[in-house]
Amino acid sequence: MTHLDTELNELKVNIIEMWNLVISQMNKGEEALRTFDRDLAREVVETEKRVNMFDLKIDKDCENIFALFQPVATDLRLILTSLKINNNLERIGDIAASIAEFTLKADRDFNKDILDRTKIFEMYAIAREMLSDTLEAFDKEDTRLARTMFNRDSQLDDLDSRALDVLTQSIAADLDQVRNNLLVMSMVHKLERVGDQTKNIAEEIIFYFEAKVLKHKKRKEKLK
Amino acid sequence: MSKIETKDVHLHYKDFHALKGVSMAMEPNTVTALIGPSGCGKSTYLRLFNRMNDLIEGVRIEGEVLIDGQNIYKIKKQNIDHLRRNVGMVFQKPNPFPKSIFENIAYGLRVNGITDRDFIEAKVEQSLQQAALWDEVKDKLKKSAFELSGGQQQRLCIARALAIEPSILLMDEPASALDPISTGKIEDLIFELKKDFTIIIVTHNMQQAGRVSDYTAFFYLGNLIEFDTTKKIFTTPAIQETENYISGRFG
Amino acid sequence: MKFPEKSDRKKRLTQSFMFWIARLISYSIVAILFIILFFIIRQGIDVISWEFLTTAPRDGMTKGGIFPAIVGTFYLVIGSMLFAVPIGVMAGIYVHEYAKSGPVKRFIRIMTDNLAGVPSIIFGLFGMSLFVNQMNFGTSILAGSLTLGLLALPIVIRTTEEALIAVPDQYRHASLALGGTKWYTIRKVVLPIAMPNILTGLILAVGRVSGETAPILFTVAAYFLPKLPSGVFDQCMALPYHLYVISTSGTQIEASRPMAYGTALVLIVIVLIVNLFAAGLRNYLGKKVKMN
Numbered sequence: 001m002t003h004l005d006t007e008l009n010e011l012k013v014n015i016i017e018m019w020n021l022v023i024s025q026m027n028k029g030e031e032a033l034r035t036f037d038r039d040l041a042r043e044v045v046e047t048e049k050r051v052n053m054f055d056l057k058i059d060k061d062c063e064n065i066f067a068l069f070q071p072v073a074t075d076l077r078l079i080l081t082s083l084k085i086n087n088n089l090e091r092i093g094d095i096a097a098s099i100a101e102f103t104l105k106a107d108r109d110f111n112k113d114i115l116d117r118t119k120i121f122e123m124y125a126i127a128r129e130m131l132s133d134t135l136e137a138f139d140k141e142d143t144r145l146a147r148t149m150f151n152r153d154s155q156l157d158d159l160d161s162r163a164l165d166v167l168t169q170s171i172a173a174d175l176d177q178v179r180n181n182l183l184v185m186s187m188v189h190k191l192e193r194v195g196d197q198t199k200n201i202a203e204e205i206i207f208y209f210e211a212k213v214l215k216h217k218k219r220k221e222k223l224k
Numbered sequence: 225m226s227k228i229e230t231k232d233v234h235l236h237y238k239d240f241h242a243l244k245g246v247s248m249a250m251e252p253n254t255v256t257a258l259i260g261p262s263g264c265g266k267s268t269y270l271r272l273f274n275r276m277n278d279l280i281e282g283v284r285i286e287g288e289v290l291i292d293g294q295n296i297y298k299i300k301k302q303n304i305d306h307l308r309r310n311v312g313m314v315f316q317k318p319n320p321f322p323k324s325i326f327e328n329i330a331y332g333l334r335v336n337g338i339t340d341r342d343f344i345e346a347k348v349e350q351s352l353q354q355a356a357l358w359d360e361v362k363d364k365l366k367k368s369a370f371e372l373s374g375g376q377q378q379r380l381c382i383a384r385a386l387a388i389e390p391s392i393l394l395m396d397e398p399a400s401a402l403d404p405i406s407t408g409k410i411e412d413l414i415f416e417l418k419k420d421f422t423i424i425i426v427t428h429n430m431q432q433a434g435r436v437s438d439y440t441a442f443f444y445l446g447n448l449i450e451f452d453t454t455k456k457i458f459t460t461p462a463i464q465e466t467e468n469y470i471s472g473r474f475g
Numbered sequence: 476m477k478f479p480e481k482s483d484r485k486k487r488l489t490q491s492f493m494f495w496i497a498r499l500i501s502y503s504i505v506a507i508l509f510i511i512l513f514f515i516i517r518q519g520i521d522v523i524s525w526e527f528l529t530t531a532p533r534d535g536m537t538k539g540g541i542f543p544a545i546v547g548t549f550y551l552v553i554g555s556m557l558f559a560v561p562i563g564v565m566a567g568i569y570v571h572e573y574a575k576s577g578p579v580k581r582f583i584r585i586m587t588d589n590l591a592g593v594p595s596i597i598f599g600l601f602g603m604s605l606f607v608n609q610m611n612f613g614t615s616i617l618a619g620s621l622t623l624g625l626l627a628l629p630i631v632i633r634t635t636e637e638a639l640i641a642v643p644d645q646y647r648h649a650s651l652a653l654g655g656t657k658w659y660t661i662r663k664v665v666l667p668i669a670m671p672n673i674l675t676g677l678i679l680a681v682g683r684v685s686g687e688t689a690p691i692l693f694t695v696a697a698y699f700l701p702k703l704p705s706g707v708f709d710q711c712m713a714l715p716y717h718l719y720v721i722s723t724s725g726t727q728i729e730a731s732r733p734m735a736y737g738t739a740l741v742l743i744v745i746v747l748i749v750n751l752f753a754a755g756l757r758n759y760l761g762k763k764v765k766m767n
Contacts, residue, residue: 002408003415003435067458068434274652281575309654319645321664331663332653381649388653 051093156195233287257437312385318377320369355383375406519740547711554620567635619695634676678753
C-alpha cells in the first residue's frame with residue numbers, strides 16, 4: 001500500500017465512524033421522542049460536539065492530503081467526495097440534535113395518536129435506512145444502492161406534506177396541544193431535510209465511483 | 225533525547241559561509257525533508273551527519289552536531305568509519321559499484337570485516353527485500369548491477385546502505401534522476417523504511433517532501449528559515465518566505 | 476516560413492570542403508603507417524627465419540640471428556617495469572588520492588611532466604653516472620633496467636593519475652559512506668575500476684622502453700655478446716641498440732644491411748603486438764569490471 005493509500009484509507013475510516021455516530025444520534029433521538037426520555041435527548045444534544053469534532057478532523061485531513069499529495073483522478077474524487085459527505089453528515093448531525101432539542105422544549109408528553117398519524121416514526125425509519133444504505137453504498141462501491149435514495153427521498157417529501165394536513169387539523173381541534181404539535185411539525189420538516197442531505201450524499205457517491213456529475217439534473221435522468 | 229540534533233552549526237567553505245547557525249532536532253523513526261532553492265545549504269547540512277563534508281578541502285565547521293547525544297565532530301578521526309556505518313547515505317545519482325548485484329551489497333559487509341558466507345547471503349537477501357528489489361533481481365544476483373534500470377539501481381544503492389544496519393539514512397535527492405514510476409517506488413519505500421530508520425532527505429521536489437516526510441525544514445541562503453511538521457509547513461507556514469517557496473512564488 | 480536558396484550554397488560547399496580535408500588528413504596518417512610497415516616488411520621479411528630468431532649473430536654480424544638481443548630486450552623490459560610499476564603506481568595514487576591540492580601537489584606534477592620531457596640520452600648519462608659508476612653496478616642489466624625504469628616512471632605516474640582521475644568520485648563516496656577506509660576504498664573500488672587504463676598505460680610504457688636506445692647505450696648494452704646473460708650484473712644485447720650498431724658501426728655495413736631490416740621488423744612487430752595486446756586487454760578488463 002502506498003503512503004497516499006494509507007492516508008486515504010484512514011480518511012475513509014474516519015468518515016465511516018462519523019457516519020455511524022450520526023446514525024446512532026438519529027436512533028437515540030427517535031428513542032427519546034418515543035419514550036419521551038429527556039435525559040436521552042440531552043445526551044444527543046451533548047454528543048453533537050463529537051460529530052463536530054469529526055467534521056473538523058476530516059476537513060483538516062482532506063486539506064493535508066491536498067497539500068501534501070496533490071491527488072488526481074479517483075484519489076482526487078474521493079477527497080472531494082469526502083469533503084462534501086462530511087459536510088452533509090455534519091448537517092444531519094445538527095438535525096438529529098435539533099430534533100432532540102425540540103423534544104426537550106415540549107411542555108407535556110407528546111400525544112401518541114398525533115405521532116402515529118403524522119407517521120413521524122415511519123419517516124425516522126426511512127431516514128435511518130437511507131443513511132445506513134448510503135453508508136453501505138459508499139463502503140461497498142454500490143452505486144445502484146445509492147440510486148435508490150432518489151425515490152426514498154420523495155417518499156419523505158410526501159410524508160412531510162401529509163403531516164402538514166394532519167397537524168393543521170389537530171391544531172385546530174386541540175388548543176392544549178398547539179406547542180407540541182408545532183414542535184412535531186418542526187421535527188417532521190427536519191426529517192425531510194435528512195432525506196435531502198442523504199440524497200446529496202448519494203449523488204456524491206455516484207460521482208466518486210462513476211465520475212458523473214448528477215447534481216441539478218432532473219429526476220428521470222438520475223434514475224437511469 | 226533526540227536522535228539527531230544540531231546546535232548553532234556554522235559551516236564555512238573557504239570564504240563562503242554555507243550554514244549560518246542551524247539548530248534543529250530530529251526524532252527517531254521520522255522522515256525529515258530538507259527543502260530550499262539550489263545553494264541554500266540543505267545538501268551541505270545533510271552531509272554533516274556522516275561527515276562527508278570532510279572530503280572537501282577548506283571546510284570549517286563550528287557548533288555541535290549530536291547523534292544519540294554524542295558530538296560526532298569530537299570523535300577520533302579513525303572512528304569516522306564507524307560513524308559512517310551508523311549513518312547510511314543514498315546519493316543523487318544511483319552509484320552502484322561496477323560489480324555484481326550480490327557483490328554491491330556484500331561490499332558494505334566486507335568493509336566491516338564480515339567474511340561468513342552464509343551470513344552475507346542472508347543479509348543480501350534481507351536487504352534486497354527491505355528495499356523492495358528482491359523479487360526483481362533474485363534470479364540474477366551474479367549479473368552486473370549496471371544491467372538494472374535507473375530506478376532499480378537506486379533501490380540497490382538503498383539496499384546496499386541498509387545492509388550494514390545503520391540507524392540513520394541520509395538521502396540526497398534520491399529520485400531526481402528517475403522517472404515518475406521509479407520515483408513513486410522510492411517514495412513508498414521511504415515511507416516503509418521509517419519504521420526502522422531515522423531518515424533525512426534532501427529534495428528539490430516540494431511535492432515529494434509533502435508525500436514522504438513527517439517534518440520539513442526550509443533552508444535559504446544558509447539559514448534555517450522554518451522547521452515544523454510537514455502538514456503545518458504545507459498548509460499554514462508561519463513565515464512568508466516559506467509560503468512563497470512552497471507555492472512557487474519565490475524570488 | 477521562407478528558406479533562402481542561394482546564400483546557403485556557399486556555406487554548404489565550405490563545410491563539405493573542410494570536412495573532406497579533415498578526412499583526407501586522417502586517412503593519410505593511416506597510410507603513412509602502412510607505408511612504413513610495408514617498407515620494413517619488404518626489406519626485412521627475407522632474412523626472417525627460425526635461425527634468425529633463435530641464434531646469435533656470426534661472421535661480423537652478417538650472418539646468424541638476433542636471439543641474444545631479443546632476450547636482452549625482454550630482460551630489460553621486465554627489469555625496468557619491476558622498478559617503475561610499483562613506484563609509479565604508488566606515486567600516482569599518492570598524488571591523486573592523498574596529496575592535498577596546493578603548491579606541493581603542483582610541484583610534484585610539474586616535476587613529473589618535466590621528467591617526461593627530458594631527452595632520453597640524458598637519462599642514459601645520468602644512469603651511467605649514478606648506477607654504473609656511483610653505485611658500482613657496472614654496465615649491467617640492473618643499471619640498464621633502473622635507467623629505463625626512470626624513463627618509464629613519469630609515464631607510469633601520469634597514466635596512473637589519469638586513470639584515477641577517470642574514476643568518478645561517486646564510487647569513492649559510495650564506499651566511504653559505507654564506512655570503508657580510504658585505503659580499502661582505493662584497493663577494492665578505485666583500483667579495480669582504474670586497472671584497465673593503468674594497464675594500458677603500462678603496456679604503452681613497455682612499448683616505449685623496448686624501443687629506447689639512448690638510455691641503454693652507456694648502462695647495459697653490449698656491442699656483441701653471443702652468450703646469454705646469466706645474472707643481473709651481466710651485460711646484454713638489446714634490439715634497438717643492435718639495430719643501431721649494425722647499421723652504423725659494423726665492419727661490413729652493406730653486408731649486414733638485410734640483418735638490420737630484419738631486426739627492425741622484429742622490433743616493430745614486438746611493439747605492435749604489445750600495443751595491440753594493450754588495446755585487447757583494456758577491452759577485456761573494461762568488460763570484466765562491468766560484469767563483476
